[in-house]
Amino acid sequence: MNSGFRDTSEQDRPLARPSRRWPLLLAGGAVLVAVLAFTAWPRVKHLLSADSTVSVARLGIATVDVAPLTRDVAGEGRVVAAQSPTLFAQGAGTATLLVKAGDPVKQGQVLARVDSPELTNRLAQERSNVDALRADLARAEVEARQQAAALQSAYENARIDQQTAQNDLARQTQAFEAGATARMQVERAQDALAKARLALDQAAGLRGLKTDSLKLDVQAKQSALSRQQLLVADLERQVGELQVRSPVDGQVGQLFIADRTNLARDAKLLSVIDLSALEVQMQVAESFARELQPGMPGEITGNGQRWAGQVSSVSPEVVNGEVAARLRFAGAQPEQLRQNQRLSVRVLLDRRDKVLGVTRGSFVDESGGSYVYVVRGGVAEKVPVKLGARSLERVEVVSGLKAGDRVVISGADNFKGADRVLVAD
Structure with missing residues (x-):
């Protein structure tokens, strides 16, 4: 039996020598943070100066570039007769109709007779x-x-x-x-x-x-x-004019009276449609109508075919913000066209090959074309611009932007007119 005294050999443990690298690492990290903070501060300050934040998902963004600009007017038109005269009674009396609606007629043929004692x-x-x-x-x-x-x-x-x-x-x-x-x-x-x-x-x-x-x-x-x-x-x-004769070869259109009707002088009798000369009439917005001129080239599409057209006339009257324009076929008139048949119409207003512009969006109407929001570094900035020619797809940029700028073309109403807005991913 060991009766000796217990010592502290089991309690004492050798301590590891402290490392001298930790202070260096900490100092290096502090320097790195300081450098990063100093470098990123302009960007952070740039972001913090934004008035509000809007998600990019709610915006439509397009890039300003140089591309062809084609200005045209497209819409739906209907086939109408270039000549569709309406015949009137030259005297008061009893009218006798000699034709029915839809009957083919020849020029000079008697269509109706008015008995005027x-x-x-x-x-x-x-x-x-x-x-x-x-x-x-x-x-x-x-x-x-x-x-x-x-x-x-x-x-x-x-x-x-x-x-x-x-x-x-x-x-x-x-x-x-x-x-x-x-x-x-x-x-x-x-x-x-x-x-x-x-x-x-x-x-x-x-x-x-x-x-x-x-x-x-x-x-x-x-x-x-x-x-x-x-x-x-x-x-x-x-x-002699009491015998109403057809002024053109064509077809009887609409009868405005019944047979054996007593009527007054200058009363409408019937209309005649000249099917040998057909045109396509379309409605054009008043803003485009100011640029339409007779002789402009156009394109008419229908029945799986495409025909060259030309603007023949533009009505001077504005109805409900629209103007009626007519196109005639540039070549031979297509066959099997019917009165009031629907066709697609496109009129070329202007075409230029190299134009600085951007995709057209709601910003044209929202701002009146006086300013746009340009996205730079995650912030949309309000920039004054001057816009030029406008087509259905593109808008010409006259000043204020350069190629490569990213422009908010839709959703800018979310900015509520702020000068700077943060665009979040």
């Missing part, structure tokens, strides 16, 4: 007035010839009287010189000659004045007759 009776009365005026003219011409003959006779008598007086003066003068007569006889012969000359001058003047007066009377009768004949010709035209 009032117009027919008036034509007969005016024709009678023409006969009366023609008789008046003939009577005036006969009377003018008679008076002209009487005036000529009076003039000839006055001329003969002058010649007689002149001869008598010559005889009396010879007799006075021979001493066979008194001087008083010569003076009487001189007075008679003067009176004869005065009568001849009066007869000549009266003949000229009366002749002019008779001519004026005859001309007045002729003018009245011509005026009446013009009136009769116009009435004959109106009576």
Whole structure:
């Protein structure tokens, strides 16, 4: 039995020598943190300066680039007749229809007839007035010839009287010189000659004045007759137009009245559709309509086919913010097209190959095109811009942006007009 004293050998343990690397590691980590903080502080400060935060999932972002810009107007159109005249009644009366809706017709074919007793009776009365005026003219011409003959006779008598007086003066003068007569006889012969000359001058003047007066009377009768004949010709035209004829080859469109209907003058009767010349009519927004001009190229699609078109006319009237435009087929008119058939229409307004722009989005309407939000380093910044030409897909950037900028094209209403917004992933 060991009776010796227990020592502390079992309690004492050798201690490990402290490492000198920990202070170095700690110091290095502190320096690294300081460097990182110093380096990242501008970015952190940049992020902290944002007014609010919006998730990127709620935004639409596109990149500014240089690409072709094609400005066009597309929509749905319907086939209409280039000529679709509406026919009206030229007089009041009873209308008799000679065709039905859909009947093919030829130019000049009688489509309807209007029986107008009032117009027919008036034509007969005016024709009678023409006969009366023609008789008046003939009577005036006969009377003018008679008076002209009487005036000529009076003039000839006055001329003969002058010649007689002149001869008598010559005889009396010879007799006075021979001493066979008194001087008083010569003076009487001189007075008679003067009176004869005065009568001849009066007869000549009266003949000229009366002749002019008779001519004026005859001309007045002729003018009245011509005026009446013009009136009769116009009435004959109106009576002839009571037979309503087709102005074009085509098809009867719509009947506006029933057969044997009493109607007033200028009442609508029917319409005729000229199917030989069809056009496509489309509705265009007023903002694009200002740029549409006749002659612009277009494209018409339908029935699995595509045809070249050309703008033929643009209506000057705006209805519900839209303007009606018509396109005609550039080549031969396609067959088997129907009135009011729906077709797709596209009109090319402008095309440029290299244009700095961005995909069109709601930002164009929301900001009015005065500013956009550009995403840089996770922050959307409000940047003033100037936009140019706009198409359905792209918008031209005139100033304020450069190629490669990332622009918020939709969802910018979430920013509520803030100058800087943090875009979170």
